[in-house]
Amino acid sequence: MTVKKTYKEINERIKKGEAVVVSAEEIIPIVEKKGIEKATEEVDVVTTGTFGPMCSSGAIINFGHSDPPIRMQKVWLNDVEAYAGLAAVDVYLGATQLSESKGMAYGGAHVIEDLISGKKIKLKAISQGTDCYPRREIETYITKESINQAILFNPRNSYQNYNVAVNTSHRKIYTYMGILLPEMGNANYSTSGQLSPLLNDPKFMTIGIGTRIFLGGAQGYIVWEGTQFYPQLLKTEGGKRIYKGGTLAVIGNLKEMSPDFIRAAFFKGYGVSLLIGIGVPIPILNSEIMKYVAVKDEDIYTEIVDYSFPRLKKPSLGWVNYKQLREGMINIRGKDIPTSPLSSYAKAREIALKLKAEILKGNFLLQEPIQKLPKKGEFKPLLEIR
Amino acid sequence: MLKKKVIFTFSSENVEKPVTYQLIKKYDLWVNILQAKFKPNLGGKLVLELKGSKPQIKEGLDFVRQLGVKVEFLEQEVIWDEKKCVDCGACVAICSTGVISLDKITYKLKFDYEKCIVCGNCVEACPLGAIKVTF
Structure with a gap:
């Protein structure tokens, strides 16, 4: 008998305090011991988590109107420019935008973290002035309490899988994958592997538009496929199927988030990014879904890429799995290379367990997607047309 | 045997003193230079790993302090x-x-x-x- 469950049944069990919820790590020994069918019968939800740099992020902010009013045409928050081409007092603050006075050490991500932490942010805006919005400049301070909305809206988060970065050149390089030492002195990777949301539902059987998620410490939603979405099977390696290009666009109330789960990051020589904590609950509707959430680090492969090659297509140096990466040393072309994650596995685990606790308490119900994400995506290069 | 990592900060007055030599010769310490940054006549910093008995290390460091060199232990520096x-x-x-x-x-x-x-x-x-x- 194959077990089938619905979202409604699972939510009923959550409300009654009867649901069985485990993390994507905890499910592994359960499936090993009991098998897929029995585990599917017993477990209702598996929680995932990730906490890493997600550059394609930012916040929509509405400041409220001053008197006399201004139609803000250029806006800076702590000297970081926010895009103001939206009505009068709405802006979009990008996480990677750099400060005009502090340069690379401070950026949009830091403004977002400071705002969440309740700090005062300096707002400067200029305008040409109109009959209805006569004011031409304003300088004041805002806090998360003083503004109308602060909405985190990230066009591309939670990358399904990501490269391992190495550097075969003779000089140290500074990249978004961290500092890479010459002669393959280190290897950096950035995925929570067996805990990662999109590696636990690689075919998007449950994750879709409308899915309620843990986002930066608050409840948020998946609103679309992420930009550069490419969900197709990439290739097979060591008998394993490799999915790599799934991404999510997510939204949530910044005011409810916590600096424990959303933090500014600065990569020397590259710039600023935002570390975001995301957790996605996966309802165990059937055994096929269970088969995917039981995935282990040793079954998930990723490609080693030479970042010293400054072109779009970079040379591949082979494939490696997350068990090898997490053990701290990999071997490339006969050389032992120490590995470093850029995404925090400890935090990913904390998020998966926090989400589990929230579901068990009945504070977090599962939302069935109102629409599936597309089956196919395109990853087009930008051509230079003259 | 004790192992200690120390940072010596030299001023323009004591930068010329042969501290390392004395630590080896007079106090019989095993000295490994980890880092050294000096500017002639201005002063500098020396990071050393010292190995020896507890009294040897203590006496050696007392000698260095008497020369006016600031002594810090490395644990406090990271x-x-x-x-x-x-x-x-x-x-x-x-x-x-x-x-x-x-x-x-x-x-x-x-x-x-x-x-x-x-x-x-x-x-x-x-x-x-x-x-x-x-x-």
């Missing part, structure tokens, strides 16, 4: 702000002497200060600015 840290691990592989590792069970960072030579790699690799080195 500051890891655990509150700022998110345990990502970006500092692990770049660490030149294996000081920093991720615990295999908790995946939280661990610092083995004994091995540190204050190279500063971790400082520039940390995306949170959670590690500081005063050397």
Whole structure:
């Protein structure tokens, strides 16, 4: 008998305090011991988590109107420019935008973290002035309490899988994958592997538009496929199927988030990014879904890429799995290379367990997607047309 | 036998003193120079690993202090702000002497200060600015 469950049944069990919820790590020994069918019968939800740099992020902010009013045409928050081409007092603050006075050490991500932490942010805006919005400049301070909305809206988060970065050149390089030492002195990777949301539902059987998620410490939603979405099977390696290009666009109330789960990051020589904590609950509707959430680090492969090659297509140096990466040393072309994650596995685990606790308490119900994400995506290069 | 890592800070007055020589010759200490930064006539810093008996190290360091050289122990020089840290691990592989590792069970960072030579790699690799080195 194959077990089938619905979202409604699972939510009923959550409300009654009867649901069985485990993390994507905890499910592994359960499936090993009991098998897929029995585990599917017993477990209702598996929680995932990730906490890493997600550059394609930012916040929509509405400041409220001053008197006399201004139609803000250029806006800076702590000297970081926010895009103001939206009505009068709405802006979009990008996480990677750099400060005009502090340069690379401070950026949009830091403004977002400071705002969440309740700090005062300096707002400067200029305008040409109109009959209805006569004011031409304003300088004041805002806090998360003083503004109308602060909405985190990230066009591309939670990358399904990501490269391992190495550097075969003779000089140290500074990249978004961290500092890479010459002669393959280190290897950096950035995925929570067996805990990662999109590696636990690689075919998007449950994750879709409308899915309620843990986002930066608050409840948020998946609103679309992420930009550069490419969900197709990439290739097979060591008998394993490799999915790599799934991404999510997510939204949530910044005011409810916590600096424990959303933090500014600065990569020397590259710039600023935002570390975001995301957790996605996966309802165990059937055994096929269970088969995917039981995935282990040793079954998930990723490609080693030479970042010293400054072109779009970079040379591949082979494939490696997350068990090898997490053990701290990999071997490339006969050389032992120490590995470093850029995404925090400890935090990913904390998020998966926090989400589990929230579901068990009945504070977090599962939302069935109102629409599936597309089956196919395109990853087009930008051509230079003259 | 005791092992200690120390930082000597020299001023323009005592920069010419043959401190290392005396520590070896007079106090019979095993001396390993980890880092040295000097500007002629202005002063400088020396990071050393000293090996010897407890009284030997104490007497040797007393001698250095008497010359007006500031003596600090290395543990105090690498500051890891655990509150700022998110345990990502970006500092692990770049660490030149294996000081920093991720615990295999908790995946939280661990610092083995004994091995540190204050190279500063971790400082520039940390995306949170959670590690500081005063050397």
